[in-house]
Amino acid sequence: MTRENDIDYVLEKLDELIMAMKFNEAKNADLFYNMSRLFARYCGRRDTVLEKTLLMLDEATILQPEKADYHSEIAH
Numbered sequence: 116m117t118r119e120n121d122i123d124y125v126l127e128k129l130d131e132l133i134m135a136m137k138f139n140e141a142k143n144a145d146l147f148y149n150m151s152r153l154f155a156r157y158c159g160r161r162d163t164v165l166e167k168t169l170l171m172l173d174e175a176t177i178l179q180p181e182k183a184d185y186h187s188e189i190a191h
Contacts (some may be wrong), residue, residue, distance in 0.1 A: 122163060129154065129167040144178035147171045148185055150182070 125186070132150070140146050157165035159162035177186045 122161065126163055126167065129164065133167065133170060133174075136171075140180060144175040144182065144185070147175035147178070148182075148188070150186065151175065 124178060134151065136143070136146060139141055148171075151168040154171075155168040158168070172185060176182070176189070181187065
């Protein structure tokens with residue numbers, strides 16, 4: 116992602132990743148949380164990528180709403 120200049124390609128791949136995680140690891144809140152943190156930190160503050168990471172984080176909070184770490188990450 117850091118080397119790719121084609122933001123549409125990056126977004127497409129993130130969509131594929133999110134769909135694969137939902138299909139293969141639908142109940143793994145920690146995976147959604149950790150992947151959202153990873154991509155949020157390496158996206159170069161691109162708004163469109165941050166929106167995708169928020170989708171991952173939203174999925175984590177839906178799966179485990181009691182986890183304070185997930186909610187505090189949203190606030191950052």
